[in-house]
Amino acid sequence: MPTATDLLQEITEPAAEQQGVRLLLWRDDLAHPELPGNKARKLKFNLAAARRQGHHKLLTFGGAYSNHVAAVATAGRLFGFNTIGLIRGEPTAVPNPTLAQAAADGMALHYLDRTAYRRRAEPDFIAEQLARFGAAYVLPEGGTNALALPGCAELVTELQAQTAFDAVAVAVGTGGTLAGLLTGLAGEQQAVGVAALKNGSFLRAEIDTLTQQAQDRIFTNYSVQTDYHFGGYAKYSAPLLAFIQQFGVRHGVLLDPIYTGKLLFGVLDLIKQGYFRRGSTVVAIHTGGLQAWAGWHERFGRAG
Template sequence: MSGNLELEITPPRIDQIRLPILDQRSLTLNVLRLDQIHPLVTGNKWFKLKRNIAHIQQKGFTRVLSFGGAYSNHIRTLAGVGKILNIETIGIIRGELAEPLNPVLEFAQEQGMLLHSIDRASYRQKYKDKLLDKLRSRFGDFYLLPEGGSNELAVKGCEALAHFVPKVSGQPGSCVALPCGTGATMGGLVRGLAYRREVTVLGFSVLKAPGYLAAEVARWIHAVSCKQPPAWRVIDDYHCGGYAKSNAELAAFMDFWEANSNIPLEPVYTGKMFYGLFKLIESGYYPEGTEILAIHTGGLH
């Protein structure tokens, strides 16, 4: 295996959103553009992968296998990293591989990832020895990276996101918002923001699974001795039907956003976060003077 772990990552810029509703409520809304850090490896996924890739290289693995759905940003980014660093990648995809492939899976395949589908019943057993032994018999030995790349190494990598959150003095402080699919990124961010009492972290679940991601975030926070984490909350109200699902309200918001902003969104993650964020703004959730930082986690294809 060859390749250099250190990709040329561009420090993410912060863009301000200017809309009448924000002025009316004396709110500031900025966007942390993780979608702009690298042409192939974008968003929060690099922060989740970096420490895993270092571990893989240190252990001498030449092949990485991971799991994901048909629209998994993790699968897409893993394929891009594998291409750049010359690591063989295998993506085990939930459900059928419908032709033509969607843009996520098409990109992964173009980067050299071997795609293999399994049915949903088998997918639910993805960490059982029976399935893993079957996969090793088929593909040879591999380093197993969990679905979404979510493990302690990933969470530790996401702690670095706290460095991009500006310090705010005075009241009411600031709020950091991000979409949540596994809770690992949010868990790492909360850990990285320890002792930052002026910050509140809001995660917008993209899953139709009330309470699940809040429990996952809590699990990652409590996995280490995280003293004085900031206030945090996972909001389950804006999944719009579940993962990769949509509805008329989300579609209307996406049209509104496209007409009023030059920052591109997608409907699986970032679209739902901004949809929920603006619903909260309209409801008066945020006190006047709050500075909101929305993390754009990528996922644009």
């Protein structure tokens, strides 16, 4: 297992040097050999609650390439929970790499058409699933709920033990990781979220709701950047893929095309624009998600 010191990497980029900004990368993708990144942090206190409530089964929702579904399946294997994944879409003759690995980790996969899947957060629908599958601890899509936040806040504590910094930056899907980071920041520290999906302005309300639930507080020391989605969730372009490839060559770091590639592209563009004050230290968070590459190559080929 790497130490916290191993997880912090200096990123030397011309744009940062020109603007007088120190850029660091927190490698949460290396935090655990089998269960790294923000999805593991979101699960930590949820798994403790499941045990405390006497549950032996986890039930969750996700798309066919979901990092969250993959993480829940792995957590079930590692920590002794049975797992059920309710997957959006139709089953295929050969499951994609994400779902194949989830099944190998012991997850029972069941499929919901899009109409049914849209009801995934409705109490009546959840009750129907529990009647069907038996008592289980229910995890929402993406793993984002109030109990996800303290696990993400621990990342800030670990980071603060290593270095002083002025801002953290993270990719945003459901908003849970950014909300958790906000609850751990101190003083004048800021957070920047880079939305991975199109029309992400609604995310601020989602984040505010989460921090209100978790700490009865709404934070103002953050922004959600909505210009770096490259067409929408899981959408991509040649410039994004070129950036990921070049970043890997320069820094020896593999980014993913859904979250962290967009994050670093966005952070470097914000630095070029002078968004961060000269002399500041900015820490981008690599939240993992690299399992998605296998499915990405299957869908789009090696060029994608």
